[in-house]
Amino acid sequence: GQQLNQSPQSMFIQEGEDVSMNCTSSSIFNTWLWYKQDPGEGPVLLIALYKAGELTSNGRLTAQFGITRKDSFLNISASIPSDVGIYFCAGRNTGTASKLTFGTGTRLQVTL
Amino acid sequence: KAGVTQTPRYLIKTRGQQVTLSCSPISGHRSVSWYQQTPGQGLQFLFEYFSETQRNKGNFPGRFSGRQFSNSRSEMNVSTLELGDSALYLCASSWTSGGRDTQYFGPGTRLTVL
Numbered sequence: 001g002q003q004l005n006q007s008p009q010s011m012f013i014q015e016g017e018d019v020s021m022n023c024t025s026s027s028i029f030n031t032w033l034w035y036k037q038d039p040g041e042g043p044v045l046l047i048a049l050y051k052a053g054e055l056t057s058n059g060r061l062t063a064q065f066g067i068t069r070k071d072s073f074l075n076i077s078a079s080i081p082s083d084v085g086i087y088f089c090a091g092r093n094t095g096t097a098s099k100l101t102f103g104t105g106t107r108l109q110v111t112l
Numbered sequence: 113k114a115g116v117t118q119t120p121r122y123l124i125k126t127r128g129q130q131v132t133l134s135c136s137p138i139s140g141h142r143s144v145s146w147y148q149q150t151p152g153q154g155l156q157f158l159f160e161y162f163s164e165t166q167r168n169k170g171n172f173p174g175r176f177s178g179r180q181f182s183n184s185r186s187e188m189n190v191s192t193l194e195l196g197d198s199a200l201y202l203c204a205s206s207w208t209s210g211g212r213d214t215q216y217f218g219p220g221t222r223l224t225v226l
Contacts, residue, residue: 003154031213042116042202042217043155050212088155098145098206098213099168102155 006089006103013079014111021087021106022073029091032065032072033100037086046087047074079110114139116205116218124224130191133221137184137205143167144186145215146178149200158201161186190223198225 006023013019023032031050035043047058049065049072056063062075072089089103117136125131137144145168146158157170161180180186184205190197200222204215 033215035217040220040222042118042204042219045214045216048212048214090155092213098143098160098162098204098215099157099170100145100147100155100204100215101157102147104154 002101004089004091004101004103006106008106009104010107010109012109012111015080017079019076019079019083019108020073022071023089023091023103024071025091025101026070027091027101028069028093029101030069030094031092032063033090033092034061034063034072034074035088035090037088037105039085043088076108079108081110081112083108084110116203116216118201118203118218118221120221121219122222122224124226125193126226127193127195129193130189131193131223133188133190133201133203133223135186135188135203135205135218137186137203138207138216141205141207141216142184143206143208143213144180144184145204145206146186146188147202147204148172149202149220150198155202158188193225195225198223 034046037043047063054065060077087106090100143162145160149155160168164180175191178188200220202220203218206215
């Protein structure tokens with residue numbers, strides 16, 4: 001099945017550092033979503049983006065919907081240990097109802 | 113509001129058996145989608161139900177089926193289980209407003225096929 005290209009695959013950073021990850025697609029999407037998944041749990045929605053160029057923040061998290069509608073990025077500022085987990089981007093087109101196409105994931109590990 | 117609930121959380125079956133997984137969406141959400149998550153393929157869309165009708169379907173064999181009840185609860189069935197069906201099965205419910213559709217996931221059912 002199709003998966004979006006997400007990079008980096010994994011990151012090992014120190015507490016307090018900023019983190020940046022991005023997601024690219026060969027197709028256009030009308031909605032970009034960012035999720036975080038902890039081991040053995042379902043993905044938790046972090047940020048939803050609905051318009052090209054949109055920049056949205058949720059606490060220390062900031063995400064942007066690319067102008068071309070084929071990419072999105074997520075920034076985490078001043079990382080803390082509880083930021084550890086796997087981050088997924090997901091794209092959706094209006095014509096395919098609620099079907100989400102997910103990225104390959106970015107595994108984030110934070111050290112003290 | 114209670115979140116999306118899935119039962120059971122863990123399941124062990126043997127090849128050839130069939131299995132039924134259940135999902136209760138967030139109250140008021142009429143759309144329920146199912147996804148399969150494996151280390152090799154990541155998160156893949158199975159199907160979506162809206163008002164008891166399948167609205168969208170992914171690229172999975174016919175052994176994978178689902179249904180939705182009038183109270184929006186949904187079940188997913190996998191028949192003639194194969195080893196490769198071992199995965200985390202996730203259910204997501206969504207609410208659409210002004211063209212914006214936001215999906216919320218349940219904790220998943222971990223299926224192991226022996």
